[in-house]
Amino acid sequence: MSTAKTFTRSACAVANSLDVVGDKWSLLVVRDLLHGKRTYGELADSMERIPTNILAERLKRLEAAGIVLRTPYQQHPTRYSYTLTPKGSALGDVLLAFVRWGKQHIPGTLALNQGPASGTSAVSKTGARRVQAKT
């Protein structure tokens, strides 16, 4: 039998990848997890201010897809921490491709490059002028 799924759209790897992470938020959550964020609250506090209901739903979907892992890190008020599985970390290459494309073709955008475990965090900018971060 192997894993013979019936694909929703086609057998194309791109189409099926997009069915999992092809929306405006999923990859940003993965980005933040790669950056070392662990708790729901940290994820909700991202620059892009993801709505909390969307965050909750995405975490469930990503967990169901085997991309994130949810584990309790505290007992009494049971709280969970979110981390990436190997499958999730592998999306780093996709993120990288987006970063390179964005930096080269969307003036003013920048990238926070994360070191997988090292914690190195450099900022690189592109074209244009300074951009206002929110106060």
Add this chain to the structure above:
Amino acid sequence: MSTAKTFTRSACAVANSLDVVGDKWSLLVVRDLLHGKRTYGELADSMERIPTNILAERLKRLEAAGIVLRTPYQQHPTRYSYTLTPKGSALGDVLLAFVRWGKQHIPGTLALNQGPASGTSAVSKTGARRVQAKT
């Protein structure tokens, strides 16, 4: 003045890339254009059967974003052909990253690798059984 846009969500290159191509269809259109499809009809006949209203809207958005170029290829009933700009072709790297990730982590998916201009078209498979490519 340069190109000082106000970003909708943040200055992050990933976030802004996703604002342009972060949906389930845009990158599939780019994929097909990389594969050499040129006309509206050819694009509409993709494996994934994109609804025509969505295709029309995406082509407009991608054109507005400087990713595709619309040029008339015939006069009397004026018909247009769609091609990728350099900015659009550069998305090939993102597509490639998705292909690699999908092939490695979504069993059964496959990739039609396109040669940018060479027309070489090899098929590589992952896991599962053989899948029918279009004739």
Add this chain to the structure above:
DNA sequence: CTTGCAACTTGCAAAATGCAAGTAACCAAG
């Protein structure tokens, strides 16, 4: 017993998606 988190859930209004059908411009037959 009232606050104050942290982590979600719920209630809609608004926007995006998808399916089916319709339209427009032109050509070729009958």
Add this chain to the structure above:
DNA sequence: CTTGGTTACTTGCATTTTGCAAGTTGCAAG
């Protein structure tokens, strides 16, 4: 000159997905 075919879209909804705000739960501290 009327019918039919082709290509490229547009239009009309029904359904689904967003997004904003506010509410809920578990527990600890004052």
